[in-house]
Amino acid sequence: MTNTHRSRHIHLFRSRPQAALLSALILALSGCEGTMPQLGGASGMTATGGAGGAAAEGANSQLAHCEASLGTLAVVEDQSAPWWHNYYSRYPTLGSTVPVLRMMIQQSNCFVVVERGGAMNNMMQERALEQSGEMRSGSHFGKGQMVAADYTMSPSIQFSAAGTGGVGGSIGNLFGSLGHTLGSLAGGLKSNEAATTLLLVDNRSGVQISSAVGNAKNFDFNFFGAGWGSGLYGSARGFTKTPEGKVITAAFADSYNEMVGALRNYKAQTVEGGLGKGGKLKVGD
Numbered sequence: 001m002t003n004t005h006r007s008r009h010i011h012l013f014r015s016r017p018q019a020a021l022l023s024a025l026i027l028a029l030s031g032c033e034g035t036m037p038q039l040g041g042a043s044g045m046t047a048t049g050g051a052g053g054a055a056a057e058g059a060n061s062q063l064a065h066c067e068a069s070l071g072t073l074a075v076v077e078d079q080s081a082p083w084w085h086n087y088y089s090r091y092p093t094l095g096s097t098v099p100v101l102r103m104m105i106q107q108s109n110c111f112v113v114v115e116r117g118g119a120m121n122n123m124m125q126e127r128a129l130e131q132s133g134e135m136r137s138g139s140h141f142g143k144g145q146m147v148a149a150d151y152t153m154s155p156s157i158q159f160s161a162a163g164t165g166g167v168g169g170s171i172g173n174l175f176g177s178l179g180h181t182l183g184s185l186a187g188g189l190k191s192n193e194a195a196t197t198l199l200l201v202d203n204r205s206g207v208q209i210s211s212a213v214g215n216a217k218n219f220d221f222n223f224f225g226a227g228w229g230s231g232l233y234g235s236a237r238g239f240t241k242t243p244e245g246k247v248i249t250a251a252f253a254d255s256y257n258e259m260v261g262a263l264r265n266y267k268a269q270t271v272e273g274g275l276g277k278g279g280k281l282k283v284g285d
Contacts, residue, residue, distance in 0.1 A: 214254030
């Protein structure tokens, strides 16, 4: 070891507690791939498992659950809205938000999900085939079997961004003389955030039954950021990025949990004289 290297080594690890802390931090971070998304500041959660009827398999324990369903529901994503174009242009590989929402809703047993998306074309095709006489007798695709959707749920993403904050500077300030070393190590600790909205509309009246906003946050690690590329760890490449879909899914789960919580205490809004009959804000002649 040269005198220059020895001097640098002594300077960095002059304090045994600081050296021990640095070693522990390196070991703790080196095995991580980022944190799980946090729903509204709670512990992490993403959609997992499956659903079959009222039964759920491997559902996340934080997802809201209902003993009895509140009605039938269709999920409709407005892909002509500005939020969709912004979302899809940034994350084209993530695709529609509908499939994961439908799975979470079925796992929760709070609603029975009905198809009103692209698969409706296949449903109508089967009916057309029966009407053409091509189907076997007893196929039973006649009229009067399709279930009505009592409600429509509309999702939207208000905000989704990667690398919205870091903690390298804070760690550096906290540990003084060891700040540059720790700051380099933690300089790539970045947060990802998302905020989502769910709207629930009664299909018969057009009245909005419920609305909910949720959010989620997680962290990605760039272990060997500025100053470490050709330093102590040579050409190590430690940057690991959590997929954006995880934090968006967690934000939707948070929105859904908030909505279910509000619906458990649901009380219909009323207007004197009846809904849609002039209201109380009268306009003069």
